[in-house]
Amino acid sequence: MAGSTKRADAQRNIDAILAAAAECLSRNPAASTSEIAKAAGVGRVTLYGHFPSRAELLDAVFVRAIATGEESLGQVDLTGDPRAALIRLIETSWQLVDGFRTLLVAAQEVLPPARVRELHADPMARVERLLERGRAEGAFRTDLPTTWLVSIMHNVMHGAANEIQAGRITSAEAAPYITATLLAAYTPPGERVLV
Amino acid sequence: MAGSTKRADAQRNIDAILAAAAECLSRNPAASTSEIAKAAGVGRVTLYGHFPSRAELLDAVFVRAIATGEESLGQVDLTGDPRAALIRLIETSWQLVDGFRTLLVAAQEVLPPARVRELHADPMARVERLLERGRAEGAFRTDLPTTWLVSIMHNVMHGAANEIQAGRITSAEAAPYITATLLAAYTPPGERVLV
DNA sequence: CTTAAGTTGAACAGGTCTGTACGAGTTGAA
DNA sequence: TTCAACTCGTACAGACCTGTTCAACTTAAG
Numbered sequence: 001m002a003g004s005t006k007r008a009d010a011q012r013n014i015d016a017i018l019a020a021a022a023e024c025l026s027r028n029p030a031a032s033t034s035e036i037a038k039a040a041g042v043g044r045v046t047l048y049g050h051f052p053s054r055a056e057l058l059d060a061v062f063v064r065a066i067a068t069g070e071e072s073l074g075q076v077d078l079t080g081d082p083r084a085a086l087i088r089l090i091e092t093s094w095q096l097v098d099g100f101r102t103l104l105v106a107a108q109e110v111l112p113p114a115r116v117r118e119l120h121a122d123p124m125a126r127v128e129r130l131l132e133r134g135r136a137e138g139a140f141r142t143d144l145p146t147t148w149l150v151s152i153m154h155n156v157m158h159g160a161a162n163e164i165q166a167g168r169i170t171s172a173e174a175a176p177y178i179t180a181t182l183l184a185a186y187t188p189p190g191e192r193v194l195v
Numbered sequence: 196m197a198g199s200t201k202r203a204d205a206q207r208n209i210d211a212i213l214a215a216a217a218e219c220l221s222r223n224p225a226a227s228t229s230e231i232a233k234a235a236g237v238g239r240v241t242l243y244g245h246f247p248s249r250a251e252l253l254d255a256v257f258v259r260a261i262a263t264g265e266e267s268l269g270q271v272d273l274t275g276d277p278r279a280a281l282i283r284l285i286e287t288s289w290q291l292v293d294g295f296r297t298l299l300v301a302a303q304e305v306l307p308p309a310r311v312r313e314l315h316a317d318p319m320a321r322v323e324r325l326l327e328r329g330r331a332e333g334a335f336r337t338d339l340p341t342t343w344l345v346s347i348m349h350n351v352m353h354g355a356a357n358e359i360q361a362g363r364i365t366s367a368e369a370a371p372y373i374t375a376t377l378l379a380a381y382t383p384p385g386e387r388v389l390v
Numbered sequence: 391c392t393t394a395a396g397t398t399g400a401a402c403a404g405g406t407c408t409g410t411a412c413g414a415g416t417t418g419a420a
Numbered sequence: 421t422t423c424a425a426c427t428c429g430t431a432c433a434g435a436c437c438t439g440t441t442c443a444a445c446t447t448a449a450g
Contacts, residue, residue, distance in 0.1 A: 007418055007425055032407065043428050048409065117361070141379070141388075147363055148372055151354050159350030166312070168342055177343055184336070185380040189390040193336075193382045202395060202448055227437065238398050243439065 014050050016040040021061045022103060029106035033057070055110045062107045066119050069096045073126055082134030083183060083194065089130060090153070090179050093123075097157040098164075098171070124150055134186070141188040149186060156181055209245050211235040216256045217298060224301035228252070250305045257302045261314050264291045268321055277329030278378060278389060284325060285348070285374050288318075292352040293359075293366070319345055329381070336383040344381060351376055 006014070020040035024031040033054055037044040051057035076092050078085045108116055127150050134140035140149070160174040169177065184193045201209070215235035219226040228249055232239040246252035271287050273280045303311055322345050329335035335344070355369040364372065379388045 009416095009418065010426060013427085033409090034407085045410090045429080046427055049426080052409090054408070113361070144372055144375060145364070148358065148376075151358050151363075152351060152376055155350045155354030155357070156347060158353075159346050162350070163343065163346050166308070168346075169340070177339055180339060180384075181343075181347055181380050184382055184384070184388075185376050187379055187382070187388045189375075189379070189388045192387050193379075193384045195384040204446095204448065205396060208397085228439090229437085240399080240440090241397055244396075247439090249438070 010050070013040070013042050013046060017042060017047055017050060017057070018061055018064055021057055022065065025058070025061065025106040026099070026102045029102055029109060031106070058107055058110050059115070062103065062111070062116075062119060065100050065103055066123065069100065070122055072096065073123060078126075078130050082130060082137055082139040085130055086134065086182070086186070087179050089127065090182065091175060093127070093153070094157055094160070094175055094178055096123075097154070098161050098174075101158060101161050127153060131186075138188065140186040143189060152185055153182055156185075205245070208235070208237050208241060212237060212242055212245060212252070213256055213259055216252055217260065220253070220256065220301040221295070221297045224297055224304060226301070253302055253305050254310070257298065257306070257311075257314060260295050260298055261318065264295065265317055267291065268318060273321075273325050277325060277332055277334040280325055281329065281377070281381070282374050284322065285377065286370055288322070288348070289352055289355070289370055289373055291318075292349070293356055293369075296353060296356050322348060326381075333383065335381040338384060347380055348377055351380075 017036065017040045021031075021036045024036050024039050028035075033047055034044050036057070037047040040047070047057070051060065072092050073089075073096075076085075076088050078089060104116075128146055131140055131146050131149050135142045135146070156178055160169070160178055163169045164171055164174060187193050212231065212235045216226075216231045219231050219234050223230075228242055229239050231252070232242040235242070242252070246255065267287050268284070268291075271280075271283050273284060299311075323341055326335055326341050326344050330337045330341070351373055355364070355373055358364045359366055359369060382388050
């Protein structure tokens with residue numbers, strides 16, 4: 001993305017800072033700039049040389065996380081039976097949510113809500129499109145707003161992440177649990193839940 | 196709970212501090228002791244005279260919130276058709292989650308996870324008992340662990356709170372959405388979702 | 391009325407954080 | 421090789437937080 005006019009070592013440091021920030025903030029959403037700079041193997045002053053404030057660093061980290069997420073999601077086949085497509089989409093989405101959810105907490109503490117929503121728009125639209133198609137084809141319920149169905153997916157995944165953290169379920173169990181739960185939750189009233 | 200040996204004005208201040216803390220922390224989970232003391236109409240020193248540390252204050256606030264919650268939940272009729280009982284339980288639980296969720300965030304930042312879980316045990320057991328009975332009677336699915344079903348309820352409600360905060364749904368819509376979602380999610384595979 | 395319990399603000403110690411300034415040293419690029 | 425770009429550590433200013441101490445004041449309770 002734009003070789004830009006930076007010197008090679010500067011660009012290398014920027015990358016290191018972004019990577020270190022993603023890692024630190026995923027462990028502790030309140031990670032300080034000193035902590036991040038140290039993890040990046042760089043002086044704190046250097047960090048401020050590239051990012052004018054902690055908030056702008058967070059924003060950049062978040063943008064990058066969303067971008068890599070979008071790349072994974074773009075490879076998911078969303079055609080064919082909506083239910084099968086949903087299962088495939090959940091599989092990939094779950095890995096992303098699991099990996100980035102603490103980062104999201106960090107971003108929410110610093111970035112204006114509008115910004116957070118703006119950056120979430122693309123991945124959310126992807127889910128929304130699939131759900132809309134499924135609704136049109138009678139596979140998913142239409143008695144609740146699509147945006148609500150999207151948020152359910154989001155929150156069930158977050159819940160799974162919490163359960164893992166609490167040690168009540170394992171990472172491997174999560175995906176099938178999520179799938180079973182969402183397929184049932186999306187089933188049109190009066191229809192049978194898929195076995 | 197133990198009239199204790201405190202003087203009347205001291206007890207009055209303790210109550211004021213707890214009430215102010217609950218209110219401040221519900222608006223901002225990072226509220227400082229100065230902020231809370233001011234809101235209680237009390238000097239900061241007085242606050243520290245009654246609560247040895249911010250963490251212990253948080254604990255006391257949390258304990259009180261759980262206690263009042265338990266009182267409401269105790270009045271819910273959980274007999275009869277499990278699905279109908281669940282709807283009644285959701286109604287009351289939702290109001291509690293909606294009111295206390297920010298407080299929970301504050302508590303989680305300061306209290307050890309074991310303590311948070313300990314205080315949640317009673318309300319969670321209540322849900323768990325109803326779900327177990329419903330499972331035994333064939334009303335709810337048995338292909339997923341009960342604890343997972345409990346966490347789903349928790350997280351769908353949290354999700355609803357987020358949606359309200361984001362302005363995508365209103366407080367009035369929330370309860371029916373939650374009910375419809377959970378009843379479907381809990382439906383045994385192969386059975387029809389209640390209309 | 392008396393007194394002990396309770397309250398108060400100001401002030402302090404000790405800590406953390408962000409963001410900036412500076413001068414000296416290092417390194418990429420032409 | 422030369423020079424601008426870049427980096428470094430240290431140090432500082434400003435803000436905010438927790439928790440404690442103190443001496444003076446107010447008030448509940450017997």
